[in-house]
Each structure stands twice: as C-alpha cells, then as structure tokens.
Amino acid sequence: MSRGKTASALDLPRPDTLDAGKQQGAYEALRGAILNRQLPAGSRLPSTRSLAERWLVSRGTLEAAFDRLHSEGYVQRVAGSGTRVCAVIPEQFIAAPLAREIPRRPVAPDQPDAGVQSHVPFVARRPDASLFDLKTWARCISRGLLTVGPGVLEAAHPAGLPELRAQIADYLRSYRGMQCEADEVIVTTGIRHALDLIARSVLKPGDTACVEDPGYLPARRLFALAGAHIHAIPVTADGLDTAQLPEAARLAYVTPAHQAPLGMTLSVSRRLALLDWAARADAWVVEDDYDSEYNYNTAPLAALKSLDSGDRVIYCGSFNKNLFPGLRVGFMVVPNVLRRSMLRTLQLTGHSVGASDQLGLVEFLRSGAFVRHLRASRQAYQARRDALLECLGGHCTVSGQQAGLHFVLWLPPGVEEGDFCSRAAAVGLTLQPLGKFCHALALPPAVIIGYTALTLAQIRFHGRALAQLL
Structure with missing residues (x-):
C-alpha cells in the first residue's frame, strides 16, 4: 500500500444510511462522525480503498463523498498525506454554541394592514x-x-x-x-x-x-x-x-x-x-x-x-x-x-x-x-362600478365615479360619518370617512367607496347591504 493510504485504526461501522442511497449515505455518515467528534479535529480518515471494503460500496462512491466533504470545508485532502479532519469545522463559523437550552417564545402573528386592502368591502382601492x-x-x-x-x-x-x-x-x-x-x-x-x-x-x-x-x-x-x-x-x-x-x-x-x-x-x-x-x-x-x-x-x-x-x-x-x-x-x-x-x-x-x-x-x-392589461382591467372595473351603482340605486349622491379606483358616497342629511361607519362594520363593511382626509376644511359627511379589488359577486352582495344602511 502506498504511503499515506494505510487504513485508520479507528473503526467506522457500516452506517444504515447506505441502504437509502450510497453516496448520500456515506457523506452523511462521515459528516456525522466529524460533527460528533467521533473523528476529532486533525485525525486522518480511513483510505477510500479500505473503507470501501468495510462498507461494501464502490471506491468511486466514497471518492465522491470525500470530495464533497472537502468542498464544504470538513476535511483537507493532501496528496501523500491522506484525508484529515479540519481543525475548525464549518458549523463553528456560523452557529454560536448555546450554554443551555432556551425555550423559544411563541411568535406573534402579523397583524393585517388596517389601511387599503384587497377584497375588503369597500376599502379596496387597489387593482385586482x-x-x-x-x-x-x-x-x-x-x-x-x-x-x-x-x-x-x-x-x-x-x-x-x-x-x-x-x-x-x-x-x-x-x-x-x-x-x-x-x-x-x-x-x-x-x-x-x-x-x-x-x-x-x-x-x-x-x-x-x-x-x-x-x-x-x-x-x-x-x-x-x-x-x-x-x-x-x-x-x-x-x-x-x-x-x-x-x-x-x-x-x-x-x-x-x-x-x-x-x-x-x-x-x-x-x-x-x-x-x-x-x-x-x-x-x-x-x-x-x-x-x-x-x-x-x-x-x-x-x-x-x-x-x-x-x-x-x-x-x-x-x-x-x-x-x-x-x-x-x-x-x-x-x-x-x-x-x-x-x-x-x-x-x-x-x-x-x-x-x-x-x-x-x-x-x-x-x-x-x-396596454392590453389596461384595456381588460378598465372594462372589468367599469363593470364593477356599474354593478355597485345599480345596487345603490338613485337614492344617494356619489361623485368621482367617472374615473379611478374609488368614488365618494355622500351620506344623507343628519347622518354622522362615525356612526355610519360603525353600523357598516357591524354588517361586515369597512368604510373610510371623508373627514379622515381633511386638514382644516369641513365638508358634508361622506365615505370613500373602493370597488376595483372586489369580485362582481362581492359587489352585488355587499352593495345590497350598503344600500340597506342608506
């Protein structure tokens, strides 16, 4: 046997992982032996020839596993000196040791955006x-x-x-x-x-x-x-x-x-x-x-x-x-x-x-x-606007409906924005009061109606609910 190719005295039993896939199994077995210090830093791995005989796999399979360990920084391969475990294994660069096991806290769920949202009637002032x-x-x-x-x-x-x-x-x-x-x-x-x-x-x-x-x-x-x-x-x-x-x-x-x-x-x-x-x-x-x-x-x-x-x-x-x-x-x-x-x-x-x-x-x-998308979406949004206006009938005043992704619904005299928005929320409608957008100007009570990110079915269903509130 040539110099540097003698088998290690350390016995590595044949791993069970070889039955699932020989190359991946050999890699996982050797990597595990390095990480758990069965093969300590500086120790020499058995030669691929001797390990192939012991594990009943081809030498080429082990050469591939050794090459992968080398490319990932677990071992060093030097001609004439065999394959040795690196002094510092890769995990020590990326994972700090834990002094004790710390229980993980529960992750707080993300809160949904309270502003403009898709598919929420009628705050959906965005594209579908x-x-x-x-x-x-x-x-x-x-x-x-x-x-x-x-x-x-x-x-x-x-x-x-x-x-x-x-x-x-x-x-x-x-x-x-x-x-x-x-x-x-x-x-x-x-x-x-x-x-x-x-x-x-x-x-x-x-x-x-x-x-x-x-x-x-x-x-x-x-x-x-x-x-x-x-x-x-x-x-x-x-x-x-x-x-x-x-x-x-x-x-x-x-x-x-x-x-x-x-x-x-x-x-x-x-x-x-x-x-x-x-x-x-x-x-x-x-x-x-x-x-x-x-x-x-x-x-x-x-x-x-x-x-x-x-x-x-x-x-x-x-x-x-x-x-x-x-x-x-x-x-x-x-x-x-x-x-x-x-x-x-x-x-x-x-x-x-x-x-x-x-x-x-x-x-x-x-x-x-x-441009094709603009044409198609414009037709879809116009159909949704028309369906919503049909639900509201002619008993209310709207403005800004000639364009865009929303219009303004002016409330009947004597109706307060806050009270109307609260009653709408009770039936599943999210409305934004016009007063929220004012700085110093005082306007009659109104709400913003977004409709473009709602389906026609949603518009007809929730449009009837909105009309009943009015």
Whole structure:
C-alpha cells in the first residue's frame, strides 16, 4: 500500500444510511462522525480503498463523498498525506454554541394592514391582482433575463435600467401627452418612495409645502418629516383652489387627473394658474398621476406635465396601481436641475428596484402586454362600478365615479360619518370617512367607496347591504 493510504485504526461501522442511497449515505455518515467528534479535529480518515471494503460500496462512491466533504470545508485532502479532519469545522463559523437550552417564545402573528386592502368591502382601492396574467409576466421576466445575460445584474443604474426608462418615456409620450426622454425618468418603488425622495431633496426645515385639503395623507406626513410647514389648500369643484397658494411656498402637491379622494379633475384654467404660480414663486409642482389610466366616460386630459414649458413639474407615476400592489415599481419624470440631487438621495437611502422586475417590465411594455392589461382591467372595473351603482340605486349622491379606483358616497342629511361607519362594520363593511382626509376644511359627511379589488359577486352582495344602511 502506498504511503499515506494505510487504513485508520479507528473503526467506522457500516452506517444504515447506505441502504437509502450510497453516496448520500456515506457523506452523511462521515459528516456525522466529524460533527460528533467521533473523528476529532486533525485525525486522518480511513483510505477510500479500505473503507470501501468495510462498507461494501464502490471506491468511486466514497471518492465522491470525500470530495464533497472537502468542498464544504470538513476535511483537507493532501496528496501523500491522506484525508484529515479540519481543525475548525464549518458549523463553528456560523452557529454560536448555546450554554443551555432556551425555550423559544411563541411568535406573534402579523397583524393585517388596517389601511387599503384587497377584497375588503369597500376599502379596496387597489387593482385586482387576479386580473393580472402571471404566465405572461413569468415569460417576460424569463425573456428579459435570458436576453441581457448576467452583466446587467452587476451593472449599477441608480436611476433604473436604461431600457425600462426608455419604455416608460415612450409610454408617457403616447398616452399622457408628455414630451420627455429616458434621461428624465428615475425608477422608484412607488408613489410614496418618490414623495420621500422629493421631500429629502427639495425641502428644507421651515419651507412651506402646499397640499390638497382633503388630500393624500402620506404626502402631508412625508413633507412634515422633512421639517416643512404644511399649508392645506382647499379643493373645490374645479380642483385645487390655486388662488389661495402662498407666494412663499417651496412646492405644491396635486392629484390633477382624479383628485384623491374627492375624484374631480383639475380644470385646464387652474392647471395653467398653478404653473404660472410655480414660475412666479420659483416653486415646484408635484403631480401624482396615480390612477389616470382608468377613465370610464371620456378620454382623460393630458398630464399636467404636458403643459410644463418652464420645467417646474415633478411627475410621479406607479405600476403598483394598475398591475398589482406587490410589484413595487414606480417612476418620476424629474426636471433636469433636480436630477443630480435626487440621484444622490436615492443612492444614499439605497431604495432601488430589483433588476429582474425591471427587466420583466421592459418586456411587458415592449410586447404591448401592458396596454392590453389596461384595456381588460378598465372594462372589468367599469363593470364593477356599474354593478355597485345599480345596487345603490338613485337614492344617494356619489361623485368621482367617472374615473379611478374609488368614488365618494355622500351620506344623507343628519347622518354622522362615525356612526355610519360603525353600523357598516357591524354588517361586515369597512368604510373610510371623508373627514379622515381633511386638514382644516369641513365638508358634508361622506365615505370613500373602493370597488376595483372586489369580485362582481362581492359587489352585488355587499352593495345590497350598503344600500340597506342608506
């Protein structure tokens, strides 16, 4: 027998695991002997020849098991010296020893989000994920990854993949009337991420940020976190009352396509007045275009950004509102003077979108699947809206139903929002009072009705219950 190949004096009995699978069984037996110190650190393993004779397996089976132990760091194989157990086994690097057995505490269950939820009547102001074609999405992600190869997974694109930004810019030119190019687009994880970037990059403590009243609560809170003074501007039938905008404000946040939550469209005259104010005050306008894809009666107005000859509008959009909530991909169209500071903030916070989702969206947009999905989902949401309005009949007043994912239901005179929401909860309905969205403005009692993430059967069943409450 050659030097270093003599059998170890340590007897390793044939393990029972060999009967299930010889190579895996041999590996598990040797690894177990190392971990329980039957083979202590520094000891030499028997030669594969002698162990093969003892265990009645082929030498090749044991060579494969030895190679695996070597690759995982359990043993060292040196020509002429045999195979020896490493001084420090791998588990000692990743598992700290326990001085005593500590009983594990029970895990507290996650509490459901108390805000907007899918399939909860009538707080479901979000897209219906069941309408999304998962097979097409899977093909788009696979095709995108296979087309670009591993290089794109290593490249750093803080603003988002150039291909995705080009597709977004093309979509905005075709469907939102905007003249923008790919280098103006920054990919985000959604509207709130965009607002956070804007607050961090544009606002300084003490600045005035104007918001709609009633309006989108997260915008108000994010601007306040940046140290801004919040100035609430009332909303009228034509949208934001631009006559009340202060000259000293730093920015104004608006939802011109479908005001959140009242649902009216900002009139053209007020859009022009808003842009004129921004130019005079050297201020920025933040356009939240969160659900402009869904209009049920007429074609939508072009985006406010399309009128922005002075480059004062920061446009925010999101795929989370028209594909599915868990996607977490949005975008901004940023004025050139703000682009560098926005990217610095984005890199510092580290909030970026994964390459696979971006590549999937590139293919989804390029193939036309996105526009096809919008057409199909728009028809489905219109049918659900019509079914709900039919359940309510003509005995109630609604507004904002011409577009978007929700409308406002105005309550009968003398009915309080809190009392009505409590009675609705008793019959399984979750309603949000309009007063929750107001800052200083006092409006008649009303509730927000979300319907898009409900099935037709749910809408008809719960719609009748809502009608009975009215």
